[in-house]
Amino acid sequence: MRPVSSWGRLSRELHDVIELDARASAGPRIAGSRLPGLPFGNGRSYGDVCLNAGGTLWATRGLDRFIAFDAATGVIDCEAGVTLKAVIDLALPRGWFLAVTPGTQWVTVGGAVANDVHGKNHHRNGCFGDHVESLTLLRTDGSEIVCGPNVEPDWFRATVGGLGLTGLVTRVRFRLRPVAGPWIDGERHPFESLAQFFALSAAAIDRWEYTVSWIDCGTLRGGEPRGIFFAGNHAALHGPAPMPRSRRLRFTPPVPLVNRLSMRAFNALYYRAHSAMPKRSTQHYRPFFYPLDALLDWNRIYGSGGFYQFQCVVPEAGQEASVRALLQAIAASGLGSFLSVLKTFGSRPAAGLLSFPTAGTTLALDFPNLGHSTLALLLRLCAIVDDAGGRLYPAKDAFMPSELLLHGYPEWSRFLPFRDPGISSQMSRRLVGQ
Amino acid sequence: MPSRILVVGATSAIAHAVARRYAAAHSSIVLVGRRSNALEANAADLRVLGAFEVRTATLEAHDMARHAEVMENAFAAFGGFDAALVAWGVLPDQAASELSAEIAAASFDTNARSVISLLTDLANRFENQGRGAIAVLSSPAGDRGRASNYVYGAAKAAVTVFASGLRNRLFAKGVRVLTIEPGFVDTPMTAMFTKGPLWARPDRVAEDIERALKKGFGVIYTPWFWSWIMRIIRFIPERIFVRMKL
Numbered sequence: 001m002r003p004v005s006s007w008g009r010l011s012r013e014l015h016d017v018i019e020l021d022a023r024a025s026a027g028p029r030i031a032g033s034r035l036p037g038l039p040f041g042n043g044r045s046y047g048d049v050c051l052n053a054g055g056t057l058w059a060t061r062g063l064d065r066f067i068a069f070d071a072a073t074g075v076i077d078c079e080a081g082v083t084l085k086a087v088i089d090l091a092l093p094r095g096w097f098l099a100v101t102p103g104t105q106w107v108t109v110g111g112a113v114a115n116d117v118h119g120k121n122h123h124r125n126g127c128f129g130d131h132v133e134s135l136t137l138l139r140t141d142g143s144e145i146v147c148g149p150n151v152e153p154d155w156f157r158a159t160v161g162g163l164g165l166t167g168l169v170t171r172v173r174f175r176l177r178p179v180a181g182p183w184i185d186g187e188r189h190p191f192e193s194l195a196q197f198f199a200l201s202a203a204a205i206d207r208w209e210y211t212v213s214w215i216d217c218g219t220l221r222g223g224e225p226r227g228i229f230f231a232g233n234h235a236a237l238h239g240p241a242p243m244p245r246s247r248r249l250r251f252t253p254p255v256p257l258v259n260r261l262s263m264r265a266f267n268a269l270y271y272r273a274h275s276a277m278p279k280r281s282t283q284h285y286r287p288f289f290y291p292l293d294a295l296l297d298w299n300r301i302y303g304s305g306g307f308y309q310f311q312c313v314v315p316e317a318g319q320e321a322s323v324r325a326l327l328q329a330i331a332a333s334g335l336g337s338f339l340s341v342l343k344t345f346g347s348r349p350a351a352g353l354l355s356f357p358t359a360g361t362t363l364a365l366d367f368p369n370l371g372h373s374t375l376a377l378l379l380r381l382c383a384i385v386d387d388a389g390g391r392l393y394p395a396k397d398a399f400m401p402s403e404l405l406l407h408g409y410p411e412w413s414r415f416l417p418f419r420d421p422g423i424s425s426q427m428s429r430r431l432v433g434q
Numbered sequence: 435m436p437s438r439i440l441v442v443g444a445t446s447a448i449a450h451a452v453a454r455r456y457a458a459a460h461s462s463i464v465l466v467g468r469r470s471n472a473l474e475a476n477a478a479d480l481r482v483l484g485a486f487e488v489r490t491a492t493l494e495a496h497d498m499a500r501h502a503e504v505m506e507n508a509f510a511a512f513g514g515f516d517a518a519l520v521a522w523g524v525l526p527d528q529a530a531s532e533l534s535a536e537i538a539a540a541s542f543d544t545n546a547r548s549v550i551s552l553l554t555d556l557a558n559r560f561e562n563q564g565r566g567a568i569a570v571l572s573s574p575a576g577d578r579g580r581a582s583n584y585v586y587g588a589a590k591a592a593v594t595v596f597a598s599g600l601r602n603r604l605f606a607k608g609v610r611v612l613t614i615e616p617g618f619v620d621t622p623m624t625a626m627f628t629k630g631p632l633w634a635r636p637d638r639v640a641e642d643i644e645r646a647l648k649k650g651f652g653v654i655y656t657p658w659f660w661s662w663i664m665r666i667i668r669f670i671p672e673r674i675f676v677r678m679k680l
Contacts, residue, residue, distance in 0.1 A: 022445075024475070065478065066482035078482075
């Protein structure tokens, strides 16, 4: 037994960790372990979706082998513990990139499937699961299911975004997208109201593959947030291009001072710095997609209490009012966030029964765990999301009430028959009792 | 011509991390190990990563009668090797070894006798080539016997001394012999230990092994600070050492 934390560092409970190191032996090892168990990749999910206190974790980082890569078609076949970083390092020099990438390259492919992760190009490319051709699922009864959009599609829909509860994914075959090189042509536009944000988003979706906005959630001016809208496309540049340091999206938060003052100062500086930067720039993919990966262990800046991440999506109809209500509740609480992200999702139906993205707007922010006041705010935000008909992202969640899961994910009852009875997580026990 | 490397004990995490670095540099690689399905999985990984050519051969460490035959075939595959890594080994249960001479001897067979058998064969083939480098994984545990793992340590001590002698013998023949002494490495072999700040990832250790195979010399501690830790440990007078719990 050893202590394991998720990325939010809210707990450090003992787990029986079984390190899987070969596809061939994974089946017998999970079937022979003390149940319930839960797959565990690189521990980058924030809340309790990857935890199973007192139970078994099947650690997949040793399942990190590539199986095949076709440089002509961009289809890659690999074990589930391969990180997205390893995929990029392999594929980029051969002219390929992830069709969908989340905000960190330190997640495993299995985790990307289980949480059906999305990125800044959701309006174009949907979620990670939309690019999966097939996957291999091991069940605790010893059976193995190979599924994909056209093979055993019910199992596929349950497993993509299935939070690891349908079995252990050992192998994934998925499509990459061609790129000329590592560069991103980007634009940035400051905005000073939600109406401006939605206008910028609407105007950008046809021209830009990637869009995302940072907002200053701590200070509203006349009830409106200010922020920076970022848009990007893969550049046609091949080789190394000039990359002035000042144009890189990199910042270092003031380490020990995560409080109201430091957040206000940081947000003001961030806004001013980006407003003053040139509107157009070409940057490397790393600072564009993974600004936080530049600070290893950035989650520690929140101190020993850890932090909560709140990410919701509210439906398109009424999205401006819903987002405003959320921001007002946050501003009124005085609890702020360094990195608050706002993005509009596309309307493409997701591949998984429990996939998070739906047509509408997503808001993501993190809050240092200050105990009761933080939880009270998070529950207020949950109520606003529930009223708006929205949902929370399980990959980040550690606090949503059960009703919000059942309201937000009406497919939950269709998902249930696909659960593996030998698998349970802290999240599943918290939300549905088992 | 792509560089050619032989990896024995190829399914170990450290060995595979080294093989990956050679694969990325488009080398020709022969993997030798015990479990054929694991060898094939590793071979596929290396091919995807860019290896020029990968072949596999199964071999049990204890099956010393087959060492020469398997080495013969491996050397025939690409007409010799620029580098060889011998990385097989087991971490015996110290407590069980204290109660059973049989268990102690069995782990000694894998960690020392089979390695000596293999190195003897390899040394002669490299001597005939007149070039190349042989790296063997030993351990700081072999530098001084400690109550917590002296059975493992004794076998590694044998490997260290044997490699030292080979280095001496082959130096004049243009063959380098490298003794690799990794500290705590986070691998499946050490999955049951609680990890602290001294623990290294296999790819960190692999980087040092690759550098050693290319241009290193002698005994290489990896990560480097183990060299200083072991200097201190060797320096402690026996009268004090016997009272310590390390």
